[in-house]
Amino acid sequence: MVIYFSATGNTKFVAERLAELLEDEACDLCPRIRGNDFSQIDCGKTLVVCSPVHISGLPKFLSDYLKRVSFSGPTVAYGVLTDGGYAGIAGHQLKKILEKKGMRFGGFAEFVLPGIHITSITSRKIGVEEIERRIRATSERLPEVARAMRAGETLAGKRTLLPEVALTEALMPGLRFVGLRTRKFWASDQCVSCGLCERVCPVVAITMRDGRPTWNMSHCAHCMACIHNCPKEAIEYGDVTKGKRRYTFARYRYAAQSGGN
Ligand SMILES: Cc1cc2nc3c(=O)[nH]c(=O)nc-3n(C[C@H](O)[C@H](O)[C@H](O)COP(=O)(O)O)c2cc1C
Ligand code: SF4
Ligand code: SF4
Known part of the structure; x- marks a missing residue:
């Protein structure tokens, strides 16, 4: 398997x-x-x-x-x-x-x-x-x-x-706390309310409200499934993701x- x-x-x-x-x-x-x-x-x-x-x-x-x-x-x-x-x-x-x-x-x-x-x-x-x-x-x-x-x-x-193991394990909680916040995620007017972002999130951090995704946790996995799979490229993270190529293997x-x- x-x-x-x-x-x-x-x-x-x-x-x-x-x-x-x-x-x-x-x-x-x-x-x-x-x-x-x-x-x-x-x-x-x-x-x-x-x-x-x-x-x-x-x-x-x-x-x-x-x-x-x-x-x-x-x-x-x-x-x-x-x-x-x-x-x-x-x-x-x-x-x-x-x-x-x-x-x-x-x-x-x-x-x-x-x-x-x-x-x-x-x-x-x-x-x-x-x-x-x-x-x-x-x-x-x-x-x-x-x-x-x-x-x-x-x-x-x-x-x-x-x-390397000791150092990474010591730093990991801090890196996650700082790097995996959700508060900067937002969906632009390009969003067509398809709900795909909600369905692909492995940790159920997205809830659709009034046709738009909202992030329901302070931190998520930052796995990038929502941001790259959005068919309208509507999801951004502050200004950091603006203009960056969205990628899917397909x-x-x-x-x-x-x-x-
Ligand atoms: C939150 C996050 C952290 C990552 N950290 C690393 C990393 O430490 N080293 C690395 O080489 N790639 C890192 N990557 C890149 C991914 O491992 C790589 O793109 C992977 O192939 C994504 O696979 P997937 O599309 O199947 O999820 C990271 C990606 C994400 C989303
Ligand atoms: S995947 Fe994109 S278009 Fe669909 S609901 Fe989420 S943000 Fe809107
Ligand atoms: S980045 Fe991943 S874990 Fe975070 S909300 Fe999007 S799909 Fe969920």
Whole structure:
């Protein structure tokens, strides 16, 4: 079983392609996370957990979910991370969570895809050519990762050093408190009240009121699902997101078809 969360489709692409190559199923965890559904997930012998990297680690809502949900079947678990170039301690976190559930951790693979964190003032803009290159490179490498998983080999993800873990874990609560506030989110007059932003939010932080999204929590995951998936590009975060390209993997899917398939 391949399980995943994905805001803009990067991780969804990787998870679905891996499931296809492994002749297995892919399961989107978002509805389960939204619905607090911790019922057992039935897997075969191998579990593959696919996640984006958020602020140098796993998205907190996903690690919290993985800690609580139970799995039937798997004896070995692999991690697959998508990020913009720095996986931080996410692989280490996955290892800890899955080993605690009694599974052997078979290592993790990292895929560098377009970064989507446009509410961050430090987010770096990349051009279309680079977006296509990252997607092509991912698509080309996926069959080899699937082969290694099938063979039960250990995947050699980035090594995480203990000082890096200690420093990241010490800084993370503060970074989340400051960086994941919702008060600057707003919807412009382009909004057509379709409600998609409300439906894609993994932490149910959006409520539609009078046809407009409102943010009902002081902090959310800043996963960027609402902002990138809005069909009218109506969601902004203060002035930080103004003029920044909205991204969904689906728009660039053609680049995956030109390699590895
Ligand atoms: C809140 C947030 C924090 C992020 N932090 C990191 C990071 O620390 N390192 C990194 O390389 N990419 C980071 N990213 C980029 C994502 O990991 C990357 O774009 C990922 O492929 C998104 O996958 P998805 O569309 O499946 O959710 C971050 C993205 C978000 C939304
Ligand atoms: S997704 Fe965009 S258009 Fe649809 S309700 Fe949300 S803000 Fe409005
Ligand atoms: S409000 Fe938007 S950015 Fe925040 S967690 Fe929900 S979908 Fe993600």
